[in-house]
Amino acid sequence: MPDVLMPRLSDTMQEGVLSRWLKSEGDFVHRGDILAEIETDKATMELEAYDDGVLERLLVAEGTTVPIGAPIAVIGDGMTSGTATPGTPAPDASPVRAPSPSPTSAPTAQRSPTAADQPGSPPSASPRAAGSPSGELRTSPLARRIARDHGLDLAKVHGTGPAGRIVRVDVQSAIDAVEKPASATTRDNATAPAAASATQRAVLPGAGDDDDEVPLSNIRRITARRLTESAAAPHFYLTDIVDAVQLLAFRKDINERLSDGGTKISLNDLLVRACAVALRMHPAVNASWASDKILRHRRINVGVAVAIDDGLVVPVIRDTDRMSLGEIALETRALADRARAGRLAPEDFTGGTFTISNLGMFGIDHFTAVINPPEAAILAVGAATDEAVVRDGVVVVRTTIKVTLSVDHRVLDGASAAAFLRDLRSICEEPLRIVV
Amino acid sequence: MAVISYRQALNDALRAELARDDHVILMGEEIGVFEGSYKITAGLLAEFGPTRVIDTPICEEGFVGAAIGAAMMGMRPVVEIMTINFSLLAIDQIVNHAAKMHAMFAGQVNVPLVIRTPGGGGQQLAATHSQNLEVWYAHIPGMKVLAPSTPADAKAMLTAAIRDDDPVLLLENLSLYNTKGEVPDGEQVSEIGRASILRLGTDLTLIGYSRAAVIAMDVARQLEDDGISIEVVDLRSLRPLDRETICASVRKTSRAVVLEDDWLTYGIGAEIAATIQEGAFDFLDAPVRRVAAAEVPLPYAKPLESAALPDAGVLIKVIWEVLDATRFAT
Numbered sequence: 054m055p056d057v058l059m060p061r062l063s064d065t066m067q068e069g070v071l072s073r074w075l076k077s078e079g080d081f082v083h084r085g086d087i088l089a090e091i092e093t094d095k096a097t098m099e100l101e102a103y104d105d106g107v108l109e110r111l112l113v114a115e116g117t118t119v120p121i122g123a124p125i126a127v128i129g130d131g132m133t134s135g136t137a138t139p140g141t142p143a144p145d146a147s148p149v150r151a152p153s154p155s156p157t158s159a160p161t162a163q164r165s166p167t168a169a170d171q172p173g174s175p176p177s178a179s180p181r182a183a184g185s186p187s188g189e190l191r192t193s194p195l196a197r198r199i200a201r202d203h204g205l206d207l208a209k210v211h212g213t214g215p216a217g218r219i220v221r222v223d224v225q226s227a228i229d230a231v232e233k234p235a236s237a238t239t240r241d242n243a244t245a246p247a248a249a250s251a252t253q254r255a256v257l258p259g260a261g262d263d264d265d266e267v268p269l270s271n272i273r274r275i276t277a278r279r280l281t282e283s284a285a286a287p288h289f290y291l292t293d294i295v296d297a298v299q300l301l302a303f304r305k306d307i308n309e310r311l312s313d314g315g316t317k318i319s320l321n322d323l324l325v326r327a328c329a330v331a332l333r334m335h336p337a338v339n340a341s342w343a344s345d346k347i348l349r350h351r352r353i354n355v356g357v358a359v360a361i362d363d364g365l366v367v368p369v370i371r372d373t374d375r376m377s378l379g380e381i382a383l384e385t386r387a388l389a390d391r392a393r394a395g396r397l398a399p400e401d402f403t404g405g406t407f408t409i410s411n412l413g414m415f416g417i418d419h420f421t422a423v424i425n426p427p428e429a430a431i432l433a434v435g436a437a438t439d440e441a442v443v444r445d446g447v448v449v450v451r452t453t454i455k456v457t458l459s460v461d462h463r464v465l466d467g468a469s470a471a472a473f474l475r476d477l478r479s480i481c482e483e484p485l486r487i488v489v
Numbered sequence: 490m491a492v493i494s495y496r497q498a499l500n501d502a503l504r505a506e507l508a509r510d511d512h513v514i515l516m517g518e519e520i521g522v523f524e525g526s527y528k529i530t531a532g533l534l535a536e537f538g539p540t541r542v543i544d545t546p547i548c549e550e551g552f553v554g555a556a557i558g559a560a561m562m563g564m565r566p567v568v569e570i571m572t573i574n575f576s577l578l579a580i581d582q583i584v585n586h587a588a589k590m591h592a593m594f595a596g597q598v599n600v601p602l603v604i605r606t607p608g609g610g611g612q613q614l615a616a617t618h619s620q621n622l623e624v625w626y627a628h629i630p631g632m633k634v635l636a637p638s639t640p641a642d643a644k645a646m647l648t649a650a651i652r653d654d655d656p657v658l659l660l661e662n663l664s665l666y667n668t669k670g671e672v673p674d675g676e677q678v679s680e681i682g683r684a685s686i687l688r689l690g691t692d693l694t695l696i697g698y699s700r701a702a703v704i705a706m707d708v709a710r711q712l713e714d715d716g717i718s719i720e721v722v723d724l725r726s727l728r729p730l731d732r733e734t735i736c737a738s739v740r741k742t743s744r745a746v747v748l749e750d751d752w753l754t755y756g757i758g759a760e761i762a763a764t765i766q767e768g769a770f771d772f773l774d775a776p777v778r779r780v781a782a783a784e785v786p787l788p789y790a791k792p793l794e795s796a797a798l799p800d801a802g803v804l805i806k807v808i809w810e811v812l813d814a815t816r817f818a819t
Binding site for chain 2: 193194195196197198213214215218220221222223
């Protein structure tokens with residue numbers, strides 16, 4: 054009688070909301086049938102049955118938030134209905150049917166017959182830091198337990214163990230950092246056992262009579278967490294003005310010639326491809342901060358920030374530099390539609406190496422964007438507007454776009470970022486270079 | 490309390506039990522006139538005579554089988570198998586008869602048999618005479634497998650084994666026979682199935698048995714100078730295994746290293762590591778590490794033999810790796 058467990062559907066997922074049951078108690082289900090829709094921190098996804106049988110019990114109601122690995126339903130032979138696991142999800146209380154082991158869990162040491170490495174050097178799985186593009190979070194069980202007891206979000210803790218593993222000392226120092234300032238301001242917290250949550254209440258504003266509380270959606274929560282992470286990166290900003298006359302003419306030309314093809318090329322599509330071309334020229338910009346090293350990415354995956362109802366997602370166009378403008382346009386449209394429908398799959402928003410945020414359609418002249426960690430830079434694109442500019446000593450009217458690059462100074466210095474931006478501008482101003 | 494050798498402690502226990510209970514008999518190759526290959530039975534033939542201390546032919550399957558029969562009929566035979574390597578000649582008697590009788594005859598018979606046998610390498614006895622096969626017997630329900638590391642435990646655990654109604658394999662170790670330690674005077678009977686904490690500590694749990702427990706104690710003393718507090722757990726009983734003592738220690742220290750003289754693959758350390766992750770998972774700050782013998786038939790040549798056996802040096806290296814992995818700071 055297998056329990057159906059809350060699956061891990063994305064690398065940052067810690068819990069999921071069972072948004073809708075698509076099968077009812079008593080239904081016969083086949084392996085592969087869709088049982089439910091699960092809302093993760095990033096997307097709404099479908100949960101398939103892994104066993105044939107009768108859906109004997111649904112253990113959680115629609116709308117319930119359930120931690121990964123907790124049982125949510127029972128599939129059986131239909132004869133044992135009512136003997137299922139108790140309804141309250143308690144992942145720690147079910148040692149028998151634990152979630153399947155993570156594929157990255159390390160095997161124990163392989164022995165070599167030579168004596169030199171007698172004890173077996175630790176079986177290093179991929180030596181990837183915690184802040185890697187995969188977003189993989191390594192923690193020791195002890196660190197995880199202490200964090201849980203203190204209500205500490207492990208994603209905010211910097212791991213100093215092997216491969217960025219978060220160990221006890223990391224969690225302890227994070228807890229100390231939270232608790233020390235608080236105990237100075239609120240004395241009575243000293244007696245509260247759940248010090249961390251007490252601390253949060255003490256520091257954060259509470260809702261008064263004049264306030265409406267807006268509960269955090271998963272998307273809002275993850276957006277907040279990611280952007281808070283970004284605050285740790287020392288930013289600097291470079292702004293340049295692109296003369297967009299040729300760029301706009303180029304777009305008009307393409308769209309007129311290809312009008313029967315159906316896909317219109319947007320200014321943003323041109324900029325996405327222009328960035329990919331510029332990134333190919335500047336591999337140092339196509340990079341990530343990884344705590345103890347910098348990762349330069351061989352693939353160029355440009356993400357495009359998309360506003361959705363309750364937050365922000367950044368779907369990623371993979372191998373942007375190898376795609377035609379038409380392909381980029383189609384892919385961007387499809388990703389944005391899926392994002393607004395809440396149906397992005399994890400592979401749709403992971404693995405980005407650079408991000409573009411465009412508020413031009415709102416008429417914003419110029420803004421700075423917050424870096425999408427662990428990427429090294431993000432480009433903020435303003436509106437195309439007519440400006441009086443000086444050309445050859447004469448004031449003329451030109452259509453221009455202000456673009457601002459936000460840069461993680463740990464990865465890049467001013468000169469190399471400026472060189473990238475200069476080349477990006479000249480590509481945009483000679484738009485044939487975008488397509489070759 | 491006298492300081493005596495491990496060998497003397499075993500001899501004392503045998504003498505005391507022969508004197509205490511007429512049903513106790515000793516059997517084995519060259520244990521009488523020759524007083525045992527390792528002199529554990531010195532003086533006992535002269536003291537108790539040839540009906541109590543019996544020299545057997547060189548035929549392990551035969552004399553272990555005879556001892557099982559005698560045990561079923563009410564005797565308490567203590568068989569010496571010259572080394573655990575030769576127990577393979579009697580393994581069918583041990584596994585399929587001694588360990589099974591009680592269950593297969595629905596409790597109508599017991600097999601109060603003790604097999605004393607030394608294991609271990611390091612004596613340049615080459616691959617076939619240097620093995621640690623205790624895990625083969627520790628795997629078998631119906632058996633009890635004990636492995637004392639100190640003279641005091643050697644005496645108290647052999648006494649307990651002789652008085653136990655089930656077949657017990659008592660693992661000795663060639664390199665321990667000459668070690669000395671304080672042994673309480675008079676009768677001591679240990680409780681079978683209890684590990685002992687040889688040393689209290691707070692930073693890391695080091696688990697071993699037999700010779701490995703002795704190395705573990707040496708290493709714990711050395712690392713104390715570096716400000717590291719190591720708790721040493723001596724398993725003492727491989728079956729039944731005292732899982733609670735192991736897990737309670739790791740729950741306290743959050744780090745664990747197992748030292749074993751057998752091979753790593755499918756070894757005792759694998760069972761200990763599994764036990765820890767079942768009983769102390771949420772308390773681990775680093776993976777459990779195992780230090781074991783190299784996966785080779787043990788070489789004869791001294792430098793190669795030394796290289797293949799786990800020692801204090803590799804153990805210390807692995808302990809530091811675990812401490813570093815958890816950012817341990819004194």
